[in-house]
Amino acid sequence: MMYKLTIIVPVYNEAENLERVETELANYLKMASVPASVLFVNDGSKDNSQAFIEDICNRNTAFEYILFKENRGLSAAIKAGFDHAETKLVGYIDSDLQTSPEDFNSLLEHIDTHELVTGVRSNRKDSFVKNMSSKIANGIRRAFTKDGMDDTGCPLKIIKTDYAKRIPMFRGLHRFLPAMIMLQNGRITQVPVQHFPRIAGTAKFGLWNRLLGPLMDCFAYLWMKKKYINYNVAKTSK
Template sequence: MNQALTIIVPVYNEEENLARVRQEMERYMAVATVKTGVLFVNDGSQDQSIDLIREICSQNPAFQYINFDKNYGLSAAIKAGFDHVETEFVGYIDSDLQTTPMDFDLLLSHIGTYDLVTGVRSNRKDSFVKNMSSTIANGIRRSFTHDGMDDTGCPLKVIKTEYAKRIPMFKGLHRFLPAMILLQNGKIKQVPIQHFERIAGTANFGVWNRLLGPLMDCFAYLWMKKKYINYKVADKG
């Protein structure tokens, strides 16, 4: 069976989490409903993350990696993953493992009908301030995009690769992936998933970049939406 799903794992200074990422990914791949591989994207980490990633990949061919020459940000890491993936489906999960790869099968069960399936973090285990800032940011995005999604920032998604590769990425666009699928006349769905406390490492996003960043990105999205080119080929010869 050919590999059908590649899971992108962006990494920035997550050396304390990578052993657990490998363990949880291998546990999922052993029971996954489709053949699955993992693509680490090291976003210029300044700790020992890349050394650990290289070790993991050398020991298991289901793991591969891309290593940036410096830190470019989460959107660039996801974009690089989309550019390099060759499987039918592409997934995305954060390396802090506040979501579990075991829930990918929940999303995959809907991907035949939909072009993007995203998780909704139920019973979130974050602080009150983080939950409130995320709720406000999601409300801002939803008012601009009208995508109907309750948790666009959820770090657990599955997308049909043909749609993912057509997304014109810019900084901050990782927050707008469902909206970008709608611009392609694709279909999207949200599914409740599990959420866990971060048990190692440090979060890379604070309150202000959860609020001000999304607001600024909304205006960039509106400009891009106005200029977006979308077409379908009827036939060719």
């Protein structure tokens, strides 16, 4: 089957969620608006996530996996997914399933006219502290990047793969994907998506990850923006 979309699912100690992930994604593949496959990226999980992942991939021909030798972080997992994808489009969803795979179809409606489409979590089901820290962090990022995005941390995105592969990733850069597409003169937009409370497993990000860490990452982004190489070929001899 010729897939057009690879859905990247980073996994770190999410064994409690993976059976539900299999069910939700397998159901989505049946209703996806383009032929899609799933790529798990196991970021060096310490629990039995890998055993679940291998069983899932054995049961489902459209599911594959990558296993890291050690934990390298969410940005590394996303980059590995970009590097291994062979489809024209890549998607990204967290394995905690606080967003719904069904909403990929809403994002796909806009991908023909944009290089990145990101979700905006409406009516978020997180704690007050998590919501406020994310709101502040998003405001800081908008001030630095001028990308106009309200929820860059939303774990539901569709990107044209050739643009995704050109993103020079570093730790924390998963929060700057829209801005990095803009550096390539790509078009970006945001679409409201559903949000659900986490019902299994534990959150991997605390106050530092959501607020103080991203502030430091903004300075890294500004340095990269200043040094970023971008060019367009006008003509070649061939």
